[in-house]
Amino acid sequence: MLRAFSSRFAKTSSIVGLVPKTPLLTQIRTYTVNGDHKYIITEINDKVGIIRLNRPKALNALNNDLFTELNESLKSLDSNDQIGAVVLTGSDRAFAAGADIKEMQSKNMVESYTKELLGHWTEQILKTKKPIIAAVNGYALGGGCELAMMCDIIYAGEKAVFGQPEITIGTIPGAGGTQRLVRAVGKSKAMEIILTGKVNLTAQEASDLGLVSGVYQADKVVEKAIETAKIISSKSMPAVMMAKEAVNSSFEMPLSAGLLFERRLFQTTFGTKDQKEGMAAFSEKRAPNFTNE
Template identity: 55%
Template sequence: MALRGLQLFKGLSRCASRSPAILQQYVNLPVSSRLYCSGTDLQYIKIEKAGAANNVGVITLNRPKALNALCDGLMKELKKAVDDFDADSEVGCIILTGKGKAFAAGADIKEMKDQQFSQVFSDNFLHHWDGITETKKPIIAAVNGYALGGGCELAMMCDIIYASDKAQFGQPEILLGTIPGAGGTQRLTRAVGKSKAMEIILTGNRITADEAEKAGLVSKVIPNEELMNATIKTAEKIASQSKLTTAICKEAVNAAFEMTLAQGCHFEKRLFHSTFGTNDRKEGMTAFVEKRPAKFTDS
């Protein structure tokens, strides 16, 4: 912790040397927000907290000139940001969005074009992307524009997808002589069914936000200028619940893709039983009977 504090102090000193106002802004922030003032250390993303209770973590992909192409450096920063918010006791929900006209227009092709089979196979290329799905806290993708290739796959790694009315989705890897490599063939098929997934993947065609909603890929289409406010509102509602129970809910729903119906129902029942060992289950039911808001302690 001392090392982290020293690194933070050095970062602030660099900021203050350029603009004393930056240091003053930092001093005026709530203590819980200060650890996220690392903009000078982040090259590819921006992180902040949102919501009236400061309980929503927001990660913005920040390579607008490259349409937020998902280079290795960006994915490493993203994974760390997700892990940090997952470990933050104040944050109950995470939002992932993009800056500019793209959510993410795919993996960085310039970074991949000269790689050979032996290299990508031995390195298990893209394996660290899977870490995004390991967070216990819900992640909402606020898809503000293009979500193509790896960008579409990244959105599908999230738990809820909200789309701007300007958003477009697609898996155009076939146009590059390859296939999706970060879950596109698997998650898209589960979301929209085999026929629609085959059409999207085999043609490389894009679909609009409205088409994505109709197919079941996204939960809601929202006017572009209202996207973040609407997403934050949902995230705040999720974050106000018991974080422990929210994590259990997420585990149960995700298990539906891995189990038979009978296995899934059995697993759900055992998780339901486990909530009776928590203080939040007792508080929630007691508050309901007493007709008052519950005060969850995440225990």
């Protein structure tokens, strides 16, 4: 949840200028939506929504206004029948360096509890039915690491850094770090990362531990995320959504209940036109023409 955890980090924060233009986003056919947003940039490329965090001077530190805009954009993309998947990214220097400490440091316990501090940070991203792919370059620390872990797939640039340094300023992760990190890397490594606050994972370490799906050159990671998002978007959207729901349910249910839930969703797909088309196309040795029905 944190930003500027070292003097080097603080110096970096003061010199970052405008968000660097990712070459890919200027080359592919995109158009910008929600132009009134201040802290994010939303673009659409074919059937893929692209959301870029846009607080360059603060290394994309997360605050309430940013999450309000992010939630609005996710809700809009999720309800858009032309969008099949979403890519969430930041800048070359930082996916998100953490939470904006200045915004929360004066809050007390009663205010934090009664007004559900950080509650709306996870609200829409967890409700989004379409897959979200995090394309991470640079720092993904504290809330930035937690935001990446809320996504369904994480791709990392080769210089990406993941960590949970909250303990170093007298608090703990508050947006899922103690829960999702354990599931991703195991108890012992998660404890080391969270309790010391100083053990950060390189992109390759994160890949080796299973936190991220792949590591790519920094200037290729967004391109790879969009490529995967387009593959997903070409599938039957009802099936994609049900598959995502089934996988996520595995963290909430015992195995027997999860297997039954999966089987019921599998059976449900047989009521869709896409299932009929997909199996017919397979039998006829042709590409399917899914209509999301």
